Amino acid sequence: MEEAGFPEREAHVAEHSALIEHAKVRLQLFRNGAIGALVMPNFLKAWLIPHMQIMDRKYAAFLRRHGVR
Ligand SMILES: [Fe+2]
Secondary structure, eight states, rough: TTTTTTTTHHHHHHHHHHHHHHHHHHHHHHTTTOOOTTTHHHHHHHHHHHHHHIIIIHHHHHHHTTTOO
């Protein structure tokens, strides 16, 4: 992403980093018994689908515009 010069790289990476931090919190809550087993897959689904539909598609379109197949 950095090598390709993607202008929204920082925002994209920040979103991934935030996901990891939020997932870590939920994992700890799950291990402590504070949340149920379905919280994590529901959280990931709620994050992943819009991320792919918006952020990842922007990156894919950028790569296509710059000749990456
Ligand atoms: Fe992504």
